[in-house]
Amino acid sequence: MANDRTLYLSASGLTKVFGLGRHKTVAVNHIDLELYKGEVVSIVGESGSGKTTLAKILLGLISPTEGEIYFEGKKRDISSHKKKKEYWKNIQAIFQDPFSSYNIFNKIDSVLLDCIKMRGGGNLSKDEKTKLMAEACSFVNLKFEELTNKYPFELSGGQQQRLMIARIFLLKPKILLADEPTSMIDACSRATILDELMKLRDEIGMTVIFITHDIGLAYYVSDKVYIMERGRFVESGPPDDVILRPKEAYTQRLINDVPKIYEEWDLSTV
């Protein structure tokens, strides 16, 4: 996977502080990051590491207390609603819980139509829209004829996540941020979702940021891995370096605590 070294997203000194005085918590602590076109990056951290806050800052849902974000070389400006809309044409997200990602009052058809509209396809004919929706569904191995007129919650968790991927297929953003996309899915269905995400990345040249606590997933799928602890990046680099030859104690502990099957899993270190 040759990376086109176009810098898509970069951040320097990102900080987010919640609360005041005694209750002050620094969720994100001076984070620097660089994201290139076509890369798959994983940010690995346990719960409380601040990775979800970081994700929301990158998405533009929360504004940072300090720090700058640059998108495609220029400073990111999301001061008005219009500018935010522009930004969100380029970056989209998939969240952890498929059941709460959908508005339960909307049918699958309107979910997909909404994406088509966002991409400017509001004026297409009904047939053209249906064709697009069917294409998106078949990309994730779902049949649109079986989904039409149903509600998302009638599907299984895995199917709903794949429907999310179908949405991304229609939205074609430059960057996709996937926040724990498989942690609430059964281990057996995870492979399907990861497969489809990677297929999508190949299809539209998308950059993917995985936020996860599953270091195995990070190892399998990423070009670059960031290890996050308490708001800071403690280590970063290619997966073979970070995961097979970790330098920091935190990273080493994290890797030791994951069950292994090919190697001996040493239980005495805990």
Place this chain on the structure above:
Amino acid sequence: MANVVLEVNELTTKYVTRFGEDVYAVDHVSLKLEEGKSLGIAGESGCGKSTLALSLMGYYFPPLHYTSGDIIIDGTNISKMSPDNVRKSILGTEIAYIPQAAMNALNPTQRIINFIEDVFEAHDPYKTKKEIYEIARQAFEFLGLPAEVLKKYPVELSGGMKQRTVIAISVLLSPKVLIADEPSSALDVTSQKMVIKMLRNLMDNGFIKSMIFITHELPLLYNVTDDIMVMYAGQIVELGTAQQTVFDPLHPYAKGLMGSIIVPEEGLRDVKLTAIPGVPPNLKKPPAGCRFAARCKYALPQCKAMPVDLRPGSNGRFYRCIFSEEELREAYKHGE
């Protein structure tokens, strides 16, 4: 031959829906658990593994109903016992069950030691508070939990600590079998490792005679249990030792499952994960033939026509497929 602690013969249990339909979530499951051995049950959600755990205790309440089959613990057949009888004489003392997210069972307004006193009150009311404290303290320390935990409230403990506390409490009455349903799925990796270590400790030191561990995370099973049983759509599709099931799976579903394991180990980045397309069948109207046939890439027309029985393989294994072991291994070699 080693002592058989738990024997299950053709157990069938069903859920009755609000509309009166029967869903056979556990369909003629048989297994034998020997003393000193642990069994892992793997499968996707909806395959019946949690229902099986509930059914094994013999504690049925609507909408779960017992249909047929035997459950024999150390020689006693408990399948015909009334729920009240089961609660008094089996739960906790013969079989201990730890449900998913068991840590939420701790009463937030009671200290841990009070909770333990309640447990003893229900099963062994003649012990004094001092005796109970002593038993609990010894058990906790042996299992790697500090004694101060006993005096604390649940809200003062972390998730991992709570889960380990619940596991420790469940073995205080010296049950013969421990059934743990996803004991570590809500925890971070470090706490998970501690829970696993504790469970191994319980087995290795004879605290419990045998254990059933239910999860969908295969790397965990491999590291904890001696045998692994794979369930699909309410039936056992494969049964064998952990080594056999993970590295030499026979049933196509088990093969797909093992092929979807992701571990951060050398060489894993180049391996293609296998994805199993489709969804499990609706158990309200189970298919006539093999239940996996619709998703199986090796399926033949006769797979869908006739039901398939569990058949013995080499080295004491069992699998549910019409093909022979050699045919299956051959197909896997040539497949992707």
Place this chain on the structure above:
Amino acid sequence: MKHTIQQIFRSTNFVIGFVIFMAILLTVIIYPIIVSDPPLGIIGQGTFFPPGTYVSMYDSVGATAYTLNLRNAASNRIASRLDNQKRSDMQTWLVANGVPESEIDITDTEKLLAQWEANYDPQKKIPGMTFAKQRAYQRLDASLQGLLSKEPIIVAGQNPETGTLEQTGAINQTDYVNINHVANVQVLPLGTDNFGRNVLTELVTATRVSLQIGFVAGLVATLIGLSLGLLGGYVGGLVDDSIMFITNIFTVIPSFVLLILISFSIGQDQRGAFTIAMVIGFTSWVWTARAVRSQVISLRNRDHVNLSKLSGHSITHIIVRDILPYIASYVVMALILQISSAILVEAGLSILGLGPRTTEVPTLGLMMNWAMIYQAHLLGKWWAYFPVILTIALISFSLNLMNTGLDQVFNPALRD
């Protein structure tokens, strides 16, 4: 949506409440069509006529007489004039007068009357008998005159020439008229109130007005509460703080006191039913606003809201499409409870005399007010207040039952 409605109607609580409420509603709508009398029209001269069928005596006299020989006619006549209480009074007097008790049989009317005739002396004073009691016995004696007679009643008219009274007809004891031939028959199922108004007609109109007031007040309160709760909960920040500030002010002041003060200051002339409804609505939105706000706060961080933001939807779109439907069930229940409580509040205000003007339309509270002022409860005139209480209770009960039913549908944890 359709599935939800089906589920709602499967809940027994809801169905029972719905049936009762619909029965009330239909009565309120259909009754005025059938009976077109003005509700506050005074038809009785005199207070608190008991419920019953009122037959015009004037018209009965002139109507065609049919002769009926009924077996029980005589004894019914006597029984209505001489009930058991009077008989035992007679027995008491006779015993006190020296007649041995064993000889007195109060069930044998003729013998009793004969004994009475023989022994009664109005001048005789029995020791221990009060003057009032003595008078009572005299009245009793007078009422017994002609009890056993079989003489007809004479109807006399004035001779146009001589001016003297001449007999124009006679009414025999066996003469009956067919009630359908009598020109004027009025059924008053609930009698009249202290003013002489037909209580039933008044009640139906009062129910209608109270329901209208309740509905308007409930709607106003829910709308205000919903808007403030949505705005404060979703936008947060300074907007939320100011809204909470206003809400807290309204919480601290007891709403009923506020209501009384506003009502009083508006003055009697301005207090129409609609005005009162608005006033109630404007003072009871507080708990709805609070409840909606807390629901919205928990909803605004949900994944589907975030994804909606990422899709570029405006704030209005998100509030209306992603937040509002999730609290809709709650709001419907809040509305029902607001209506129920508004009806009760109006009743309370009216009892105190601070409700709508008394000259135009009655309300349930006003009827209670009148009954209380004119002491119907002390006089035992139950028909003036008991049906009103029952109606208020039924309305409240049916609305709350519907609410419980809805709650069971929207909150699966409560289903049995």
